[in-house]
Amino acid sequence: MISPGSRRSAYQYVPPDDGTLYFDEKHVDGSEYKGPLTTTASVVRGVTAFAAVAGKLNIPGDKMLGLAKFFLSIGVPGSTKDLFNQIDALSCLESNRQVEVTTVFGSAAPPLTVNLVQASSYDKNTPVLENQELQFDTENNIHYLDILPLKIDVGKYTLEFEISLHDPENLNIYATGGRANALAFLTGTIKVDKAQIGVFDSDAESAATMQKLDLSQDNRISLAANHLQMMRLTFQLVTPLGHNFKPHQVFLKLRHESKVEHIFALESSARQFKIILDFLGLVEKFYYLSGRYEIELAIGDAAMENSFLRVLGYVDLDLPEPPEKASRPPPQPVDPYSRFGPKPEISHIFRSPEKRPPEELSFAFLALTLVPLVGFLIGLLRLGVNFKGFPSSSVPALFSILFHAGIAAVLLLYGLFWLKLDLFTTLKALGLLGVFLIFVGHRTLSHLASTSAKLKTN
Amino acid sequence: MAKLALLLLFALPLLLSLTSLLPLPCNAFSVDRPTDRRLLVLVDDLAIRSSHSRFFSSLQARGYDLDLRHADDPGLALRRYGQYLYDGLILFSPSVQRFGGSLDLAAVLDFVDAGHDLILAADSSTSDLIREIATECGVDFDEASGLDPAAMVIDHTSYAVSETEGDHTLIASDDFIKSDVILGDKKIEAPVLFRGIGHSLNTANSLVLKVLPASPAAYSANPLMKLSSPPSLTGSAISLVSIVQARNNARILITGSLDMFSNRFLKSGVQKAGRSIKHKKSGNEQFVTEISKWVFHERGHLKAVNVRHHKVGETNEPSMYRINDDLEYSVEIYEWSGSSWEPYVADDVQVQFYMMSPYVLKTLATDHKGLYSTSFKVPDVYGVFQFKVEHQKLGYTSLSLSKQIPVRPFRHNEYERFITTAFPYYGASFSTMVAFFIFSIVYLYNK
Known part of the structure; x- marks a missing residue:
């Protein structure tokens, strides 16, 4: 449309949906990129200045509206510089008298009529209302239409407004937005009616016994079924005006104990919502998981004021055992709190010491082992032992004493080995004692042998 | 040669100033x-x-x-x-x-x-x-x-x-x-x-x-x-x-x-x-x-310092433990607060004494000043163990510390020395020894 100068080339961008319009700088050097707000503001300022000089500049009204919408859609920008740009440009537009139903700066609009040209249901495109003139509330400066007597049902509607000015002179000063579209929701409470649920054998649907459900109250049902049976859920949704209502979200959710979920979207037939779950066909989808399934029903729509998600109850499913090649259920997310909690403490179980007899028993047997020694000593006394064979001369007697002292020393060494000595010290000491013992033993024994030989020869 | 040295002397400050100009x-x-x-x-x-x-x-x-x-x-x-x-x-x-x-x-x-x-x-x-x-x-x-x-x-x-x-x-x-x-x-x-x-x-x-x-x-x-x-x-x-x-x-x-x-x-x-x-x-x-x-790590960033362990009653860290030793383990944990390291307070920091699988897993007691400590008995299994602290808490950076420590069995002379059950054996052998001594004298000198 307008090029702001020879040095910079600009392009315009008009998103087709909301009619905003702004200028953006093309990437020329990238060093000083100011963003669309600054650029657009400078364009507007330039054009206003040009219009002030040239007297009159005929710019189409929708372009002006687009610019105004762009500035207003930003809201309050972050930097003060941007805010200045925004307000400056808007005041340029304002002083050039570009006006919506309220002007961009909110100065009072001239007398005008707002017509609701058409209100049509979003889905069907059939007009519900046509050419209604909106009332004007002078106190609040609001154009409104009282819809209560018009008997419009809840739902989603596209509204088309047309603005016409009363005073033909104003046409040159104000630019109107032409036809404006708006999406409106008329909300209301939807009644859930005739809800029934039941389980029946697959060959006897007509003979099914259905349980009545009251969805306004929180009562739980419990059902049981096997894979040869079916489950049926039906209900009606009625608007306040008695029409059937088809919400956006009608889901039936079956959740197994292991958190595996299955969701079914309910189709609406002529009058009612109905779903029949044939468990035989669903066995594979259910991963052959038997057990308790929670039944949840979620009904919601933008136009429905009482959207809800409700647990209806439970169904205990008895499904066949999975074949070997059956797919495993997908892993379920772990609860983050349990994942991070402290682990249970582990304390080592020590080996228990071996079982021992009571100490008294050991001491009793110790005493018992000493009995033979005592018997031996008593026996010796009874036999009347004497030491008449002890050498009488001094030298052999000395050797005899040394010999027996040596034997006593070896035995003592043995005792010390048991108490504290290690093998090396013991062997060393034993070696010395042994040499000594051989020497004195030989002398003693040879002396004894010679005296006994003398006795024999005598 | 001298000229070259002079040139180097001259160029060095220039080079240094150049490197300082490079972006850090x-x-x-x-x-x-x-x-x-x-x-x-x-x-x-x-x-x-x-x-x-x-x-x-x-x-x-x-x-x-x-x-x-x-x-x-x-x-x-x-x-x-x-x-x-x-x-x-x-x-x-x-x-x-x-x-x-x-x-x-x-x-x-x-x-x-x-x-x-x-x-x-x-x-x-x-x-x-x-x-x-x-x-x-x-x-x-x-x-x-x-x-x-x-x-x-x-x-x-x-x-x-x-x-x-x-x-x-x-x-x-x-x-x-x-x-x-x-x-x-x-x-x-x-x-x-x-x-x-x-x-x-x-x-x-x-x-x-x-x-x-x-x-x-x-x-x-x-x-x-x-x-x-x-x-x-x-x-x-x-x-x-x-x-x-x-x-x-x-x-x-x-x-x-x-x-x-x-x-x-x-x-x-x-x-x-x-x-x-x-x-x-x-x-x-x-x-x-x-x-x-x-x-951006202004919170929830942990660091662990001063991992210590020693036998109860000692202060030096041994190179090896014996089975059934009583030991003390301590570690200091701090949390980054955005400007300084503050003591980290939690009641679920756990230490594992680990060899292939944890033999001991104990929750550490804290003094609320960052020090976490506990004491336990070394299990009666020998091998190469690890002290492991694997602290994973929601939102905090994970701590993973491990320190290897070997555990040896009893030496031959560290077992119990005098077992009551064996007293009859001791008694038998010593009474035999005494009898032998008496018998040797009696046998040699009796007439």
């Missing part, structure tokens, strides 16, 4: 000060600078250097000469098909693998590139919205009441993760506004967490189209905001709503459907501020 490598992300400093913000529309200015200025006020660039700026680079130029990356560019410069998917993932942080915000125009980055982080944005670009999270039970919008895609959610370290000590009273696409978490990924899950009644679909088949994402499986705490302490925040950070959502009031309380201000500002503190 990024020095912010250090072990001692884990908070990030330099952030690269990529946007696909520079209007975001003003529409999201509150978030950016709150970051700047906390001392971050923001480098805001267009996502296809040809000069983009995360690293130069092997050094990372930034500590964190904020991707506010959902619709970008290709990054400019040397930045691509692999570069972003390398950046995260190097322990740097990432904030990724998407919206309904999310490109495949952004999706792939999210997928690599363990988050799958709703696939349906790829085919059908208008798929959004819809919730007919917990939407934000609004005068202008009625399709219930503006969600008010207050089901936050219960973690003071992620969302701050102060409870977020007002619900957080969200409008965007949902994502699900990869169940095989144990590092990714939902911070803000959708309510059980939510679903992801195009609000303008009739639903013929059930949507792929429903209920609490939808995550609105997720975080990843990687093993290398990199932190990632992923959300399907870029608007969450916008000034408009930060400032607007909120009333959740079905509730009478109308909050003057949505929880967004507190939420994004607190969670960005977490992402």
Whole structure:
């Protein structure tokens, strides 16, 4: 449309949906990129200045509206510089008298009529209302239409407004937005009616016994079924005006104990919502998981004021055992709190010491082992032992004493080995004692042998 | 020769001054000060600078250097000469098909693998590139919205009441993760506004967490189209905001709503459907501020120092323990508060005495000044053990300490010496010895 100068080339961008319009700088050097707000503001300022000089500049009204919408859609920008740009440009537009139903700066609009040209249901495109003139509330400066007597049902509607000015002179000063579209929701409470649920054998649907459900109250049902049976859920949704209502979200959710979920979207037939779950066909989808399934029903729509998600109850499913090649259920997310909690403490179980007899028993047997020694000593006394064979001369007697002292020393060494000595010290000491013992033993024994030989020869 | 030396003398100061002029490598992300400093913000529309200015200025006020660039700026680079130029990356560019410069998917993932942080915000125009980055982080944005670009999270039970919008895609959610370290000590009273696409978490990924899950009644679909088949994402499986705490302490925040950070959502009031309380201000500002503190390591960063162990009654660390020894183990743990290291207080720090599997697992007692200690008996199994502290707590960086220590069995002379049960044997052998001594005398000298 307008090029702001020879040095910079600009392009315009008009998103087709909301009619905003702004200028953006093309990437020329990238060093000083100011963003669309600054650029657009400078364009507007330039054009206003040009219009002030040239007297009159005929710019189409929708372009002006687009610019105004762009500035207003930003809201309050972050930097003060941007805010200045925004307000400056808007005041340029304002002083050039570009006006919506309220002007961009909110100065009072001239007398005008707002017509609701058409209100049509979003889905069907059939007009519900046509050419209604909106009332004007002078106190609040609001154009409104009282819809209560018009008997419009809840739902989603596209509204088309047309603005016409009363005073033909104003046409040159104000630019109107032409036809404006708006999406409106008329909300209301939807009644859930005739809800029934039941389980029946697959060959006897007509003979099914259905349980009545009251969805306004929180009562739980419990059902049981096997894979040869079916489950049926039906209900009606009625608007306040008695029409059937088809919400956006009608889901039936079956959740197994292991958190595996299955969701079914309910189709609406002529009058009612109905779903029949044939468990035989669903066995594979259910991963052959038997057990308790929670039944949840979620009904919601933008136009429905009482959207809800409700647990209806439970169904205990008895499904066949999975074949070997059956797919495993997908892993379920772990609860983050349990994942991070402290682990249970582990304390080592020590080996228990071996079982021992009571100490008294050991001491009793110790005493018992000493009995033979005592018997031996008593026996010796009874036999009347004497030491008449002890050498009488001094030298052999000395050797005899040394010999027996040596034997006593070896035995003592043995005792010390048991108490504290290690093998090396013991062997060393034993070696010395042994040499000594051989020497004195030989002398003693040879002396004894010679005296006994003398006795024999005598 | 002398001339050359003179020349060198002359040139040396020049060289030194030249090297000092070269750009210094990024020095912010250090072990001692884990908070990030330099952030690269990529946007696909520079209007975001003003529409999201509150978030950016709150970051700047906390001392971050923001480098805001267009996502296809040809000069983009995360690293130069092997050094990372930034500590964190904020991707506010959902619709970008290709990054400019040397930045691509692999570069972003390398950046995260190097322990740097990432904030990724998407919206309904999310490109495949952004999706792939999210997928690599363990988050799958709703696939349906790829085919059908208008798929959004819809919730007919917990939407934000609004005068202008009625399709219930503006969600008010207050089901936050219960973690003071992620969302701050102060409870977020007002619900957080969200409008965007949902994502699900990869169940095989144990590092990714939902911070803000959708309510059980939510679903992801195009609000303008009739639903013929059930949507792929429903209920609490939808995550609105997720975080990843990687093993290398990199932190990632992923959300399907870029608007969450916008000034408009930060400032607007909120009333959740079905509730009478109308909050003057949505929880967004507190939420994004607190969670960005977490992402950029102003909170929840732990360090462990002074790991000590010794026998009870001693102070020196032995090179080896014997089975059945009584030992004491202690470690000091501190938490980064954004400016200093504060003592970390928790009651679930545990130590394991580990060889192939834990033999002992004990919770450490704390003195509330950072010192954690316990004592236990070395098990009666010998081998090479490890003291292991594997502390993983929601929102905190994970601590993983291990110290190897061998455990030996009793030496031959360390067993019990005099066993009562053996007294009869002792008695038998000593009485024999005494008898032998007496017998030898009697035998030799009796006549």
